[in-house]
Amino acid sequence: MRTLATVPHALAVHALEKRYGPVQALKGVDLTVEEGELVGLLGPNGAGKSTLVKIAVGLVRATRGQAEVAGARAGSRAALAQLGYLAELFRFPGWYTADEVLSLHQRLTHSDGGAAERGRLLALVALADARGRRVDGMSKGMQQRLGIAQALVGTPRVLVLDEPTSALDPAGRRIVRVLLEELRGQGVSVLLNSHLLSEIELVCDRVAILRAGEVVAAGSPAELSRPRGVELETDEGTRTVEGATREDAARLVAEAVAAGRRVYGVRVLTSTLEDTYLEAVGDEVS
Amino acid sequence: MSAVLTIAGYGFREAVRRKVFAVVIVLTAAFLALFWLANHYVFTRLSTITPPADVHVDTRTFAGAFLLGLAMFSTLFLGVVLAVFLTLGVVSGDAERGLLQPLVVRPVGRATLLLSRFLGAAVVCIVYVLAVYGIALAIIDQTGHWTPPSTLAPGLELAGGVVIVIALSILGSIVLSSTANGIAVFMLFGAGLTAGLLGTIGHALNSTTIQHASRDAAWALPFEALYQDGLRLISSNTSGLTGFLLQLGPFGGAYVHGWGIRLWSVAYLLVALALGVLFFSRRDL
Numbered sequence: 154m155r156t157l158a159t160v161p162h163a164l165a166v167h168a169l170e171k172r173y174g175p176v177q178a179l180k181g182v183d184l185t186v187e188e189g190e191l192v193g194l195l196g197p198n199g200a201g202k203s204t205l206v207k208i209a210v211g212l213v214r215a216t217r218g219q220a221e222v223a224g225a226r227a228g229s230r231a232a233l234a235q236l237g238y239l240a241e242l243f244r245f246p247g248w249y250t251a252d253e254v255l256s257l258h259q260r261l262t263h264s265d266g267g268a269a270e271r272g273r274l275l276a277l278v279a280l281a282d283a284r285g286r287r288v289d290g291m292s293k294g295m296q297q298r299l300g301i302a303q304a305l306v307g308t309p310r311v312l313v314l315d316e317p318t319s320a321l322d323p324a325g326r327r328i329v330r331v332l333l334e335e336l337r338g339q340g341v342s343v344l345l346n347s348h349l350l351s352e353i354e355l356v357c358d359r360v361a362i363l364r365a366g367e368v369v370a371a372g373s374p375a376e377l378s379r380p381r382g383v384e385l386e387t388d389e390g391t392r393t394v395e396g397a398t399r400e401d402a403a404r405l406v407a408e409a410v411a412a413g414r415r416v417y418g419v420r421v422l423t424s425t426l427e428d429t430y431l432e433a434v435g436d437e438v439s
Numbered sequence: 440m441s442a443v444l445t446i447a448g449y450g451f452r453e454a455v456r457r458k459v460f461a462v463v464i465v466l467t468a469a470f471l472a473l474f475w476l477a478n479h480y481v482f483t484r485l486s487t488i489t490p491p492a493d494v495h496v497d498t499r500t501f502a503g504a505f506l507l508g509l510a511m512f513s514t515l516f517l518g519v520v521l522a523v524f525l526t527l528g529v530v531s532g533d534a535e536r537g538l539l540q541p542l543v544v545r546p547v548g549r550a551t552l553l554l555s556r557f558l559g560a561a562v563v564c565i566v567y568v569l570a571v572y573g574i575a576l577a578i579i580d581q582t583g584h585w586t587p588p589s590t591l592a593p594g595l596e597l598a599g600g601v602v603i604v605i606a607l608s609i610l611g612s613i614v615l616s617s618t619a620n621g622i623a624v625f626m627l628f629g630a631g632l633t634a635g636l637l638g639t640i641g642h643a644l645n646s647t648t649i650q651h652a653s654r655d656a657a658w659a660l661p662f663e664a665l666y667q668d669g670l671r672l673i674s675s676n677t678s679g680l681t682g683f684l685l686q687l688g689p690f691g692g693a694y695v696h697g698w699g700i701r702l703w704s705v706a707y708l709l710v711a712l713a714l715g716v717l718f719f720s721r722r723d724l
């Protein structure tokens with residue numbers, strides 16, 4: 154037996170299903186995040202991304218299937234002790250200062266980092282000057298950055314972030330991107346939900362695209378955005394030549410004509426993550 | 440243990456910031472001032488009240504027990520208001536606002552989280568109920584020179600009743616939104632009081648049907664039974680016509696009473712808390 158197999162995944166879900174009354178939010182999802190890996194979860198609204206991460210952090214109970222964090226059952230104290238989480242919709246009590254929010258979470262995670270840890274985390278998310286500012290006096294983006302700092306309290310091994318940059322300006326997004334790269338360097342595993350394809354493309358090692366509760370595409374951003382072939386429309390119908398590139402297009406047309414086909418159209422299949430995404434999910438908005 | 444204190448403190452601070460305490464303290468001060476005034480007038484005029492020569496009523500005891508009964512009713516009411524507003528949104532309300540999720544994903548455990556919120560509210564309400572009850576006793580003693588035969592036990596029973604309401608409110612907060620839960624708990628409270636009054640009427644009319652309905656309600660809503668038992672204790676040494684008249688009044692005291700209902704209340708509380716922990720452990724957030 155290889156030793157690798159005995160090292161638990163940082164985060165793993167297997168055959169995960171979730172039903173909310175008549176809505177089947179997840180239909181059997183498999184996904185793993187390895188140690189030090191940054192995995193992005195993409196998908197249209199309502200695809201089940203938040204449901205998946207809520208199960209992983211123990212907020213929601215799966216209808217069927219397993220979810221584990223660092224080898225421990227999702228939601229167990231052992232799992233939660235390894236975890237930092239930023240919810241999609243969250244709020245801190247308005248009367249707490251930034252420093253007090255972090256202090257509360259230090260106590261709940263038994264972190265002994267003290268004022269030094271709080272200062273370091275606030276500086277990481279560019280809130281060093283807002284240390285004594287109360288939450289209800291903070292802008293939405295500041296609160297989201299405080300949420301990210303909160304998720305990092307107690308140096309978790311696994312970080313689950315549900316749309317951490319949804320309220321951030323471009324500078325804020327950049328701060329988060331740099332932060333994520335730094336964390337990966339430290340061996341932290343990250344599962345990240347986002348609608349920002351460019352962001353995911355820049356930072357993620359692997360991407361999974363979810364649609365209507367199912368993983369419809371998965372791989373590294375490079376794999377998902379590789380040239381995907383040339384599509385040829387002839388009197389025989391539409392045919393895709395896998396692996397063909399723009400360079401092959403003229404030759405493919407010539408061959409088809411030589412073979413007596415009528416060529417109505419030729420299309421080089423485009424290659425960004427966005428195309429892969431749109432192809433995988435269709436134009437679905439739910 | 441430190442997690443319990445942290446969470447209880449979190450709840451306490453929320454109550455301070457939401458001005459729950461401020462409102463309750465103002466209401467309480469107003470009540471106590473009025474109560475003092477009522478006692479003052481009742482007892483200074485006591486000497487001028489002369490029942491017919493052949494009727495033997497101990498007017499001081501009657502007035503004292505009646506006024507203390509009134510104070511106990513008000514204390515229970517104010518205690519329940521405090522209990523409900525401290526806890527009505529502990530789960531659903533805080534989850535809807537997104538306040539709960541960051542706490543639940545910490546390695547504290549949902550049971551500890553819920554029970555800490557319960558303990559925090561219970562400590563606050565017990566201190567409050569005993570303080571208001573104690574001040575009411577002192578006012579009656581100072582203005583009317585009357586003390587009930589039993590002083591501590593009725594106060595503890597009142598506090599126990601409020602603690603049961605806290606457990607019900609927390610249990611309700613798991614399945615109902617804040618507003619619905621607040622309404623539900625106050626309706627239960629009102630139903631309990633009505634059942635208690637019905638029992639008094641049932642005994643006055645000697646109607647077994649009403650008596651049975653009232654008795655069943657007392658077991659189903661033991662906070663009411665504890666309050667009634669407290670009323671029974673403060674007039675337990677009255678006899679003859681004084682006792683009879685007190686029994687007829689709204690603060691007449693329990694027909695379900697004693698250690699049976701006290702033990703049942705403890706069991707009821709534990710079951711409510713256990714159900715709360717169970718439901719909360721299964722609730723999606």
Ligand SMILES: Nc1ncnc2c1ncn2[C@@H]1O[C@H](COP(=O)(O)OP(=O)(O)OP(=O)(O)O)[C@@H](O)[C@H]1O
Pocket residue numbers: 173174176177178196197198199200201202203204205241723
């Ligand atoms: N508490 C709930 N009760 C009922 N249905 C729910 C609940 N939460 C989510 N759903 C449904 O489950 C499906 C998945 O929702 P989810 O929030 O996981 O989507 P998402 O991929 O995170 O979407 P978005 O990009 O909009 O955040 C949706 O159809 C949603 O309506």
Ligand SMILES: [Mg+2]
Pocket residue numbers: 202203204241315
């Ligand atoms: Mg979502």
